[in-house]
Amino acid sequence: MKxxxxxxxxxxxxxxxxFFAGGLNPGYAAKKIFINKENTKMKFTFKPYTLELKxxxxxxTSSRTTTPVVLTQIEYEGITGYGEASMPPYLGESHxxxxxxxxxxxxxxxxxxxxxxxxxxxxxxxxxxxxxxxAAVDIAxxxxxxxxxxxxxxxIWGFDKNKTPHTSFTIGIDKPEVVRQKVKEAEEYKILKVxxxxxxxxxxxxxxxxxxxxxxxxDVNQGWKDKFFALDxxxxxxxxxxxxxxxxxxxxxxxxxxxLTEKSPLPTIGDESVxxxxxxxxxxxxxxxxxxxxxKCTGMREAYKMLNLAKSLGMKVMxxxxxxxxxxxxxxxxxxxxxxxxxxxxNLLISNDIYTGTKVVDGKITLTDKPGxxxx
Ligand code: MG
Numbered sequence: 001m002k003x004x005x006x007x008x009x010x011x012x013x014x015x016x017x018x019f020f021a022g023g024l025n026p027g028y029a030a031k032k033i034f035i036n037k038e039n040t041k042m043k044f045t046f047k048p049y050t051l052e053l054k055x056x057x058x059x060x061t062s063s064r065t066t067t068p069v070v071l072t073q074i075e076y077e078g079i080t081g082y083g084e085a086s087m088p089p090y091l092g093e094s095h096x097x098x099x100x101x102x103x104x105x106x107x108x109x110x111x112x113x114x115x116x117x118x119x120x121x122x123x124x125x126x127x128x129x130x131x132x133x134x135a136a137v138d139i140a141x142x143x144x145x146x147x148x149x150x151x152x153x154x155x156i157w158g159f160d161k162n163k164t165p166h167t168s169f170t171i172g173i174d175k176p177e178v179v180r181q182k183v184k185e186a187e188e189y190k191i192l193k194v195x196x197x198x199x200x201x202x203x204x205x206x207x208x209x210x211x212x213x214x215x216x217x218x219d220v221n222q223g224w225k226d227k228f229f230a231l232d233x234x235x236x237x238x239x240x241x242x243x244x245x246x247x248x249x250x251x252x253x254x255x256x257x258x259x260l261t262e263k264s265p266l267p268t269i270g271d272e273s274v275x276x277x278x279x280x281x282x283x284x285x286x287x288x289x290x291x292x293x294x295x296k297c298t299g300m301r302e303a304y305k306m307l308n309l310a311k312s313l314g315m316k317v318m319x320x321x322x323x324x325x326x327x328x329x330x331x332x333x334x335x336x337x338x339x340x341x342x343x344x345x346x347n348l349l350i351s352n353d354i355y356t357g358t359k360v361v362d363g364k365i366t367l368t369d370k371p372g373x374x375x376x
Contacts, residue, residue, distance in 0.1 A: 040076075042113055043076070044074050045072055047128075049067065049068075049070055057323065067086060067087070072139070076144055081139075083136045086328055087230050101134075112120075120298075135300075139300060144372065152372065161186075164366065165342045165364050166190040166200050171194055171195075183212055191216070193217045195219050196233075197221050216242045218242050218244070221272070222272055236250070243267075244316075247292060254282075287315070289317055293322070317330055321343065325347055325354060325355050326356060329357065329358055
Protein backbone atom coordinates (compact mmCIF):
# COMPACT_ATOMS: atom_id res chain seq x y z
CA MET A 1 0.00 0.00 0.00
CA LYS A 2 2.79 2.36 0.98
CA UNK A 3 4.77 1.41 -2.11
CA UNK A 4 1.79 2.20 -4.36
CA UNK A 5 1.55 5.63 -2.83
CA UNK A 6 5.25 6.21 -3.33
CA UNK A 7 5.05 5.21 -6.99
CA UNK A 8 2.14 7.56 -7.42
CA UNK A 9 3.97 10.43 -5.82
CA UNK A 10 6.98 9.84 -8.05
CA UNK A 11 4.74 9.69 -11.14
CA UNK A 12 3.19 13.00 -10.18
CA UNK A 13 6.66 14.51 -9.74
CA UNK A 14 7.66 13.52 -13.27
CA UNK A 15 4.40 14.52 -14.90
CA UNK A 16 4.09 17.81 -13.05
CA UNK A 17 1.42 20.15 -14.32
CA UNK A 18 0.25 17.93 -17.18
CA PHE A 19 -0.94 15.31 -14.73
CA PHE A 20 -4.67 15.96 -14.88
CA ALA A 21 -4.68 16.82 -18.61
CA GLY A 22 -3.11 13.46 -19.44
CA GLY A 23 -6.25 11.48 -18.63
CA LEU A 24 -4.54 9.10 -16.20
CA ASN A 25 -6.30 6.52 -14.07
CA PRO A 26 -8.97 8.45 -12.13
CA GLY A 27 -8.07 6.45 -9.02
CA TYR A 28 -4.72 8.24 -9.01
CA ALA A 29 -6.39 11.58 -9.49
CA ALA A 30 -8.61 10.87 -6.50
CA LYS A 31 -5.53 10.16 -4.34
CA LYS A 32 -3.91 13.41 -5.44
CA ILE A 33 -6.56 15.30 -3.47
CA PHE A 34 -5.33 13.79 -0.20
CA ILE A 35 -1.72 14.99 -0.47
CA ASN A 36 -1.16 17.50 2.27
CA LYS A 37 0.25 20.65 0.68
CA GLU A 38 2.74 21.03 3.55
CA ASN A 39 4.25 17.61 2.76
CA THR A 40 5.25 18.64 -0.77
CA LYS A 41 7.98 20.86 0.69
CA MET A 42 11.26 19.43 1.94
CA LYS A 43 11.51 19.73 5.72
CA PHE A 44 15.07 19.77 7.05
CA THR A 45 15.92 19.01 10.70
CA PHE A 46 19.13 18.25 12.60
CA LYS A 47 20.38 17.32 16.06
CA PRO A 48 23.86 17.14 17.66
CA TYR A 49 25.07 13.74 18.88
CA THR A 50 28.35 12.54 20.41
CA LEU A 51 30.03 9.31 19.35
CA GLU A 52 31.83 7.25 21.99
CA LEU A 53 35.03 5.63 20.73
CA LYS A 54 35.87 2.04 21.74
CA UNK A 55 39.59 2.88 22.11
CA UNK A 56 41.44 6.14 22.74
CA UNK A 57 42.17 7.41 19.22
CA UNK A 58 45.74 8.66 18.78
CA UNK A 59 47.05 10.55 15.75
CA UNK A 60 50.48 12.11 15.23
CA THR A 61 49.17 15.32 16.81
CA SER A 62 46.35 14.44 19.28
CA SER A 63 44.33 11.86 21.29
CA ARG A 64 40.60 11.70 22.10
CA THR A 65 37.71 9.40 23.21
CA THR A 66 34.67 11.06 21.57
CA THR A 67 33.71 12.60 18.21
CA PRO A 68 30.99 15.26 17.84
CA VAL A 69 28.52 14.57 15.00
CA VAL A 70 25.26 16.12 13.79
CA LEU A 71 22.47 13.87 12.52
CA THR A 72 20.18 15.31 9.83
CA GLN A 73 16.85 14.43 8.22
CA ILE A 74 15.02 15.67 5.13
CA GLU A 75 11.33 14.74 5.03
CA TYR A 76 9.40 14.95 1.78
CA GLU A 77 6.02 13.45 0.91
CA GLY A 78 6.18 11.04 3.84
CA ILE A 79 9.69 9.78 3.04
CA THR A 80 12.75 10.58 5.18
CA GLY A 81 16.37 10.86 4.04
CA TYR A 82 19.10 10.60 6.68
CA GLY A 83 22.46 12.36 6.82
CA GLU A 84 25.36 13.02 9.13
CA ALA A 85 28.25 15.42 9.75
CA SER A 86 31.25 14.00 11.61
CA MET A 87 33.62 16.60 13.03
CA PRO A 88 36.91 15.45 14.55
CA PRO A 89 38.11 18.56 16.47
CA TYR A 90 41.41 19.00 14.56
CA LEU A 91 39.46 19.77 11.35
CA GLY A 92 37.90 22.93 12.78
CA GLU A 93 34.18 22.08 12.77
CA SER A 94 32.14 21.51 15.95
CA HIS A 95 28.57 21.20 17.23
CA UNK A 96 28.55 24.99 17.43
CA UNK A 97 29.78 25.72 13.88
CA UNK A 98 27.53 23.02 12.36
CA UNK A 99 24.48 24.26 14.29
CA UNK A 100 25.17 27.80 13.15
CA UNK A 101 25.54 26.68 9.52
CA UNK A 102 22.60 24.25 9.43
CA UNK A 103 20.26 26.80 11.07
CA UNK A 104 20.58 28.84 7.86
CA UNK A 105 19.49 25.96 5.60
CA UNK A 106 16.08 26.54 4.03
CA UNK A 107 15.08 23.75 1.66
CA UNK A 108 11.45 24.90 1.51
CA UNK A 109 12.39 27.26 -1.32
CA UNK A 110 12.87 24.17 -3.55
CA UNK A 111 9.88 22.24 -4.84
CA UNK A 112 11.74 19.21 -6.19
CA UNK A 113 14.43 17.18 -4.36
CA UNK A 114 15.65 15.90 -7.76
CA UNK A 115 17.11 19.37 -8.46
CA UNK A 116 20.18 18.19 -6.56
CA UNK A 117 22.71 20.33 -8.42
CA UNK A 118 20.82 23.56 -7.65
CA UNK A 119 20.07 22.57 -4.07
CA UNK A 120 23.66 21.61 -3.29
CA UNK A 121 25.09 24.69 -5.02
CA UNK A 122 22.82 26.72 -2.73
CA UNK A 123 24.09 24.76 0.32
CA UNK A 124 27.72 25.27 -0.72
CA UNK A 125 27.09 29.00 -1.14
CA UNK A 126 25.55 29.56 2.31
CA UNK A 127 28.99 30.00 3.86
CA UNK A 128 32.64 29.14 3.24
CA UNK A 129 34.21 25.95 4.64
CA UNK A 130 31.84 23.86 6.84
CA UNK A 131 32.39 20.80 4.57
CA UNK A 132 31.03 18.28 7.09
CA UNK A 133 27.89 20.32 7.77
CA UNK A 134 27.37 20.59 4.00
CA ALA A 135 27.88 16.82 3.67
CA ALA A 136 25.16 16.26 6.28
CA VAL A 137 22.64 17.94 3.95
CA ASP A 138 24.07 16.26 0.82
CA ILE A 139 23.86 12.76 2.32
CA ALA A 140 20.27 13.24 3.55
CA UNK A 141 19.29 14.55 0.11
CA UNK A 142 20.91 11.57 -1.63
CA UNK A 143 19.18 9.20 0.76
CA UNK A 144 15.84 10.88 0.07
CA UNK A 145 16.22 10.92 -3.74
CA UNK A 146 17.42 7.30 -3.80
CA UNK A 147 14.39 6.32 -1.74
CA UNK A 148 12.07 8.24 -4.10
CA UNK A 149 13.63 6.28 -6.99
CA UNK A 150 13.55 3.03 -4.98
CA UNK A 151 17.25 2.36 -5.77
CA UNK A 152 20.55 2.49 -3.88
CA UNK A 153 23.06 5.03 -5.22
CA UNK A 154 25.61 2.45 -6.38
CA UNK A 155 22.90 1.23 -8.78
CA ILE A 156 21.83 4.72 -9.85
CA TRP A 157 25.53 5.40 -10.64
CA GLY A 158 25.81 2.10 -12.51
CA PHE A 159 28.36 0.37 -10.23
CA ASP A 160 28.75 -3.37 -9.64
CA LYS A 161 28.25 -4.08 -5.93
CA ASN A 162 30.48 -7.18 -6.14
CA LYS A 163 33.53 -5.03 -6.99
CA THR A 164 33.81 -3.44 -3.52
CA PRO A 165 37.28 -3.75 -1.93
CA HIS A 166 38.14 -5.04 1.52
CA THR A 167 38.30 -2.25 4.07
CA SER A 168 41.42 -1.62 6.07
CA PHE A 169 41.07 -1.49 9.85
CA THR A 170 43.03 1.11 11.81
CA ILE A 171 45.41 0.05 14.56
CA GLY A 172 46.10 3.20 16.61
CA ILE A 173 49.52 4.16 17.95
CA ASP A 174 49.99 2.50 21.35
CA LYS A 175 52.28 0.45 23.58
CA PRO A 176 53.49 -2.84 21.99
CA GLU A 177 51.31 -5.08 24.20
CA VAL A 178 48.19 -3.01 23.34
CA VAL A 179 49.08 -3.04 19.62
CA ARG A 180 49.40 -6.84 19.67
CA GLN A 181 46.00 -7.08 21.38
CA LYS A 182 44.38 -4.72 18.84
CA VAL A 183 45.79 -6.77 15.94
CA LYS A 184 44.24 -9.92 17.44
CA GLU A 185 40.86 -8.15 17.81
CA ALA A 186 41.09 -7.18 14.11
CA GLU A 187 41.23 -10.79 12.97
CA GLU A 188 38.26 -10.36 10.58
CA TYR A 189 39.99 -7.64 8.57
CA LYS A 190 42.28 -8.54 5.68
CA ILE A 191 44.20 -5.23 5.60
CA LEU A 192 45.47 -3.27 8.60
CA LYS A 193 46.04 0.48 8.60
CA VAL A 194 48.75 1.96 10.79
CA UNK A 195 49.17 5.60 11.77
CA UNK A 196 52.86 6.56 11.59
CA UNK A 197 54.75 9.85 11.86
CA UNK A 198 56.40 9.39 15.28
CA UNK A 199 59.74 8.24 16.67
CA UNK A 200 58.28 4.74 17.09
CA UNK A 201 57.35 4.11 13.42
CA UNK A 202 59.58 1.07 12.82
CA UNK A 203 58.71 -0.36 16.23
CA UNK A 204 54.97 -0.15 15.39
CA UNK A 205 55.44 -2.08 12.12
CA UNK A 206 57.78 -4.65 13.71
CA UNK A 207 55.31 -5.20 16.57
CA UNK A 208 52.50 -5.92 14.10
CA UNK A 209 54.77 -8.17 12.04
CA UNK A 210 55.40 -10.27 15.19
CA UNK A 211 51.74 -11.31 15.16
CA UNK A 212 50.55 -11.15 11.54
CA UNK A 213 51.77 -10.98 7.92
CA UNK A 214 48.56 -9.32 6.63
CA UNK A 215 49.04 -6.42 4.21
CA UNK A 216 49.40 -3.06 5.94
CA UNK A 217 48.58 0.42 4.71
CA UNK A 218 50.34 3.35 6.27
CA ASP A 219 49.09 6.86 7.07
CA VAL A 220 51.80 9.30 8.10
CA ASN A 221 49.44 12.31 8.51
CA GLN A 222 52.19 14.69 7.22
CA GLY A 223 54.61 13.40 9.86
CA TRP A 224 57.84 13.08 7.83
CA LYS A 225 59.48 16.45 7.17
CA ASP A 226 62.49 15.35 5.09
CA LYS A 227 62.15 13.77 1.62
CA PHE A 228 65.30 11.61 1.94
CA PHE A 229 64.13 10.25 5.30
CA ALA A 230 60.66 9.65 3.78
CA LEU A 231 62.14 7.71 0.86
CA ASP A 232 64.29 5.58 3.20
CA UNK A 233 61.19 4.81 5.27
CA UNK A 234 59.12 3.90 2.20
CA UNK A 235 61.88 1.64 0.87
CA UNK A 236 61.96 -0.10 4.26
CA UNK A 237 58.13 -0.35 4.40
CA UNK A 238 58.20 -1.86 0.91
CA UNK A 239 59.99 -4.88 2.40
CA UNK A 240 57.24 -5.25 5.05
CA UNK A 241 54.24 -5.95 2.79
CA UNK A 242 52.95 -2.36 2.95
CA UNK A 243 50.57 -1.46 0.10
CA UNK A 244 50.58 2.35 -0.02
CA UNK A 245 51.62 5.41 1.98
CA UNK A 246 49.12 8.11 2.80
CA UNK A 247 50.19 11.76 3.17
CA UNK A 248 53.85 11.06 4.01
CA UNK A 249 54.90 14.73 4.10
CA UNK A 250 53.33 18.11 4.96
CA UNK A 251 50.79 19.17 2.36
CA UNK A 252 52.75 22.38 1.62
CA UNK A 253 55.84 20.41 0.49
CA UNK A 254 54.60 19.96 -3.07
CA UNK A 255 57.91 19.75 -4.98
CA UNK A 256 59.43 17.39 -2.40
CA UNK A 257 56.29 15.26 -2.55
CA UNK A 258 56.40 15.03 -6.36
CA UNK A 259 60.07 13.95 -6.08
CA LEU A 260 59.13 11.33 -3.47
CA THR A 261 56.27 9.92 -5.56
CA GLU A 262 58.55 9.60 -8.57
CA LYS A 263 61.14 7.65 -6.55
CA SER A 264 58.74 5.72 -4.31
CA PRO A 265 58.28 1.97 -4.89
CA LEU A 266 54.85 2.31 -3.22
CA PRO A 267 51.87 4.43 -4.33
CA THR A 268 51.54 7.71 -2.45
CA ILE A 269 48.10 9.03 -1.54
CA GLY A 270 47.17 12.66 -0.83
CA ASP A 271 44.71 13.07 2.04
CA GLU A 272 45.20 16.32 3.97
CA SER A 273 46.29 17.90 0.66
CA VAL A 274 43.11 16.89 -1.18
CA UNK A 275 39.83 18.36 0.04
CA UNK A 276 37.69 19.22 -2.98
CA UNK A 277 37.61 19.10 -6.80
CA UNK A 278 40.37 21.68 -7.57
CA UNK A 279 42.74 19.77 -5.27
CA UNK A 280 42.47 16.67 -7.48
CA UNK A 281 44.02 18.60 -10.37
CA UNK A 282 46.74 19.97 -8.05
CA UNK A 283 47.52 16.45 -6.78
CA UNK A 284 48.04 15.12 -10.30
CA UNK A 285 51.78 14.51 -10.76
CA UNK A 286 52.39 15.02 -7.02
CA UNK A 287 50.69 11.90 -5.60
CA UNK A 288 49.81 8.54 -7.16
CA UNK A 289 46.28 8.85 -5.86
CA UNK A 290 43.82 10.69 -3.65
CA UNK A 291 41.83 9.91 -0.52
CA UNK A 292 38.20 10.98 -0.92
CA UNK A 293 36.23 11.58 2.27
CA UNK A 294 32.66 12.85 2.31
CA UNK A 295 33.38 15.09 5.33
CA LYS A 296 36.16 16.90 3.45
CA CYS A 297 34.47 17.30 0.08
CA THR A 298 30.91 18.31 1.12
CA GLY A 299 29.29 14.98 0.36
CA MET A 300 28.39 12.31 -2.18
CA ARG A 301 27.80 14.55 -5.18
CA GLU A 302 31.25 16.13 -5.10
CA ALA A 303 32.85 12.80 -4.13
CA TYR A 304 31.39 11.22 -7.27
CA LYS A 305 32.77 14.07 -9.39
CA MET A 306 36.21 13.75 -7.75
CA LEU A 307 36.23 10.00 -8.36
CA ASN A 308 35.55 10.51 -12.06
CA LEU A 309 38.10 13.31 -12.37
CA ALA A 310 40.83 11.27 -10.65
CA LYS A 311 40.05 8.23 -12.81
CA SER A 312 40.23 10.30 -15.97
CA LEU A 313 43.63 11.67 -14.85
CA GLY A 314 44.88 8.10 -14.34
CA MET A 315 45.13 8.47 -10.58
CA LYS A 316 44.31 5.88 -7.97
CA VAL A 317 41.43 6.51 -5.57
CA MET A 318 40.95 5.48 -1.99
CA UNK A 319 37.85 6.11 0.07
CA UNK A 320 38.30 7.25 3.65
CA UNK A 321 36.16 8.34 6.56
CA UNK A 322 36.15 9.91 10.02
CA UNK A 323 34.79 8.15 13.09
CA UNK A 324 31.14 8.28 12.08
CA UNK A 325 27.95 6.22 12.32
CA UNK A 326 26.78 3.69 9.72
CA UNK A 327 24.85 6.57 8.13
CA UNK A 328 27.88 8.39 6.66
CA UNK A 329 29.77 5.11 6.17
CA UNK A 330 26.88 3.65 4.14
CA UNK A 331 26.77 6.84 2.08
CA UNK A 332 30.52 6.68 1.30
CA UNK A 333 30.36 2.97 0.55
CA UNK A 334 28.04 3.62 -2.41
CA UNK A 335 31.24 4.72 -4.23
CA UNK A 336 33.27 1.73 -3.05
CA UNK A 337 32.89 -0.48 -6.16
CA UNK A 338 34.97 1.99 -8.21
CA UNK A 339 37.89 2.64 -5.82
CA UNK A 340 41.19 0.75 -5.46
CA UNK A 341 41.25 0.90 -1.65
CA UNK A 342 38.80 1.66 1.12
CA UNK A 343 39.34 2.69 4.70
CA UNK A 344 35.74 2.69 5.88
CA UNK A 345 36.07 1.49 9.45
CA UNK A 346 34.74 4.62 11.20
CA ASN A 347 31.52 2.96 12.39
CA LEU A 348 33.44 -0.07 13.69
CA LEU A 349 35.46 2.13 16.05
CA ILE A 350 32.42 3.51 17.96
CA SER A 351 30.20 1.93 20.63
CA ASN A 352 26.96 3.91 20.10
CA ASP A 353 26.09 3.58 16.38
CA ILE A 354 22.36 4.20 15.93
CA TYR A 355 22.09 3.09 12.26
CA THR A 356 22.33 -0.20 10.37
CA GLY A 357 23.56 -0.13 6.78
CA THR A 358 26.62 -1.22 4.81
CA LYS A 359 28.38 -4.02 6.67
CA VAL A 360 31.88 -5.45 6.61
CA VAL A 361 31.55 -9.17 5.94
CA ASP A 362 34.76 -11.16 6.21
CA GLY A 363 36.67 -7.91 5.78
CA LYS A 364 34.85 -6.92 2.58
CA ILE A 365 32.57 -3.89 2.23
CA THR A 366 29.15 -5.38 1.61
CA LEU A 367 26.47 -3.11 0.17
CA THR A 368 22.78 -3.65 0.94
CA ASP A 369 19.97 -3.57 -1.62
CA LYS A 370 18.12 -0.93 0.40
CA PRO A 371 17.37 2.32 -1.50
CA GLY A 372 19.18 5.63 -1.00
CA UNK A 373 22.35 5.23 1.05
CA UNK A 374 21.32 1.71 2.05
CA UNK A 375 20.14 2.08 5.67
CA UNK A 376 17.65 -0.42 7.13
MG1 MG B 1 44.70 10.03 6.24
